[in-house]
Amino acid sequence: MRVPRSLWTGRRPSPWSALVPVVAVAAGLLFATSGRTAQGSDLRAGEITQLSQLIEERDAAVARQERQLAGLQGDVQSLTDEAAKRDSAVATARELGATGGFAAGLIPVTGAGVVITLDDAPQRPDGSLPGGARADDLVIHQSDVQAVVNALWAAGADGVSVMDQRLISTSAVRCVGNTLLLQGRTYSPPFVVSAVVDAAAVEAELDGSPQVRVFQQAVDSYGLTFEVRERPEVAVPAYDGGLTLQYAVAG
Template identity: 80%
Template sequence: MVRWSLPGRSSSAWGALVPVVALAAGLLFATSGRTAQGSDLRAGEVTQLSQLVEERDAAVARQERQLAQLQDQVQRLTDQVATRDDAVAEEQAVGEAGAPAAGLTPVMGSGVVITLDDAPQRSDGSLPSGARPDDLVIHQSDVQAVVNAVWAAGADGVAVMDQRLISTSAVRCVGNTLLLQGRTYSPPFVITAVVDAPQVEAALDASPQVAVFEQAVESWGLTFEVRERPQVTVPAYDGGLTLQHAIAG
């Protein structure tokens, strides 16, 4: 006789296994629920990637702002350098253009040579009738009157005793000697100018101070000669550029 006992045992074992599987599944669902805490567990990687993208975008935006700021600084510095270079170039151009007027370069051209000298002494040492010793010598006012007239005539350059005159120059006399830019000179005093000769003649004739000097020339025999020259040279100024003396105009 054949006994069919195997199927009965299998059904009994499977029946015992079903509750175990159900219990394990319930425990898994409960664990998943507590871990997720109401969120989708599968969305975790997606959420982290989205946050990473947002952080990277924010970092790129910050870098772009920093780059823009650096570009602005570079542009400002470039503009400052360009402005400084333009200013330096302009100063150089002005300096080069103003050098002749300042007397820092020699000038040549047609002009005049003017000589002023004391009256000649008599052999016996006597003075002309009615004259005082001061009447017979060249004074500071005489030289200054002639120099002013030459400038008024539009001279491009003026020198006294080969010393270039500039805006800070002053003509001073100590006794019968001329003090000019720290040096002393004895008469005759020679004034050289690059200037139009007819204009100098007109300026001399129009000067009241020169008219007073010419009266002394006629009365006491002082020398006052104006000679036109086709070519004269006025040297460059070689002294200091600070004002040493000032006289009333």
């Protein structure tokens, strides 16, 4: 028997109405997961913050590279100016001829001269010192090298070199302990001084120098080396250091 339509108490459920609870549950799960991941922070803002930090780091790196580039460009310009100055000085020295060129030290010179060797006293096998001597008495000092160089200039040397480094008017011979500091380089003994000069004139200047006489006493007493050898040909190289004077500036 068919039930009259008027006796129905409800409608047949729609498929969409059945999906509503499922969608609600899924949305709730998504919100809960997002909340646990963010832990109270803004997830979208995190990406923006990381990008901003990356941009700042890149800007800082670019700024450092620009400063380095500026420093290198300055170094290149300084070297270029120094090279131009050297070329000009060499050209002027050549125009001046032998006297001016040799005096400036920018032209190599060869000729008869002397080679002088200075060295520390040899150590004794047992490490003991000679009677009455201090350790300081057994090494070559700045004053010893300078006294020899001064004697060579006084003898009229056309060119003088120490350890194959050409000396010019601004060269300074300095020693720290028994280490020689010359034009930015360090050397250990024996120290070799070469000069294109008249050997007889050198002998006379060495004999007449009070500083050399003091050094000669140490040579005789403690066994330091002081050899002066005449050579038919001595080669003194051109000066290859910087020509710009370095000086202290008040702070």
